[in-house]
Amino acid sequence: MTEFHLTLPQNTDFNKIREEPFGEPIRRRIHRYPKRMLILLLVGISVIILYTNWNNEIDDIVNNMQVIRNRKHNLRNETLAETLEREVRVLCWVMTTPENHKTKALHVLHTWGKRCTRLFFVTSKTDDEFETIIVPIEDKYEFLWGKTREAFRYIYNNHFDEADWFMKADDDTFVFVENLRYLLYEYSPDMPIHFGYNFKLDNKNISSYMSGGGGYILSKEALSRFVEIGLNDSTKCRINENNNAEDVEIGKCLLASGVVAGDGRDKFYKQRFSPFEPFATLIPNYYGTKFWYYGYSFYHVHNCRDCLSKYVVSFHYVASHNMDVYNFLKYDLEVFGLDELEEEDVLPEKLIFDEIKIPESDNSIEYHF
Structure with a gap:
């Protein structure tokens, strides 16, 4: 059976490894780099806001196009008359x-x-x-x-x-x-x-x-x-x-x-x-x-x-x-299936x-x- 041995550097502080298993704590990074972390936070919030607004605008455009399409299909001639x-x-x-x-x-x-x-x-x-x-x-x-x-x-x-x-x-x-x-x-x-x-x-x-x-x-x-x-x-x-x-x-x-x-x-x-x-x-x-x-x-x-x-x-x-x-x-x-809009109906x-x-x-x- 093959045996594996883990060799650690001398003077290894096992208590420190248990406290900080993934490196330097977040709170210490924020304390050390406050401006950098603030910028990242603001950029993240801005991306979320822009994406939300863009998504809402796309939804509004789609909804408005549907309303216009329905209006043209159902009411255009009547409205013009x-x-x-x-x-x-x-x-x-x-x-x-x-x-x-x-x-x-x-x-x-x-x-x-x-x-x-x-x-x-x-x-x-x-x-x-x-x-x-x-x-x-x-x-x-x-x-x-x-x-x-x-x-x-x-x-x-x-x-x-x-x-x-x-x-x-x-x-x-x-x-x-x-x-x-x-x-x-x-x-x-x-x-x-x-x-x-x-x-x-x-x-x-x-x-x-x-x-x-x-x-x-x-x-x-x-x-x-x-x-x-x-x-x-x-x-x-x-x-x-x-x-x-x-x-x-x-x-x-x-x-x-x-x-x-x-x-x-x-x-x-x-x-x-x-x-x-x-x-x-x-x-x-x-x-x-x-x-x-x-x-x-x-x-x-x-x-x-x-x-x-x-x-x-x-x-x-x-x-x-x-x-x-x-x-x-x-x-x-009415002739079924032939009700189409006329481009000249303006x-x-x-x-x-x-x-x-x-x-x-x-x-x-x-x-x-």
């Missing part, structure tokens, strides 16, 4: 007749009309189911200019402070009011401007007016100029006659009163207002290439499956039952009127007026 509703007040008035009250007018009331800030129906008889503006002019197509003129005059005198923008539509027009507000948001209601589907006002392609059926909307300043300037000057507006096409007449009157005809197309030059139902734009040559619409439009007409703006504002010639269909498809129908910057550039007509097709 609510913001637009508060900041862009739109008064809508709809041209109708007593025989259309219980059919067309009620469909407007129960679908897109309820999303306007205020809603009125211009007619010749009152109705208990909606607010009316009574214009004592015969309900005939040839007198639409007189009804339109007096409706705007009444709204200016009685409801001017209740909205920032004032839209005229027919009882067979369907309007996506949220998209209308989105279009108007970057413009100030103090700008003398109006929007709609641009038709040529003359055969020189210099100026345009807005389609009556597709709906057109006047800013607060545009309405003020129309009533205060145009309707007080017979050289600017036909104020003593009721007949003629209302959209052409108001277009001429607004132009003479210093109101600009805005370009309602989106940034891709796709139409947001339509004087027809969707298939007139989505289906190539639906009406044929010789249809008056192609030569009469101020901007070049495009027909294809991707030619409508995804932020379309209005359609015309919409049957009463189709208003409920449009309303269901947009506001009630509000645009406000524009300055002097910097607004209205494109000239790019439609070279001639139409004989």
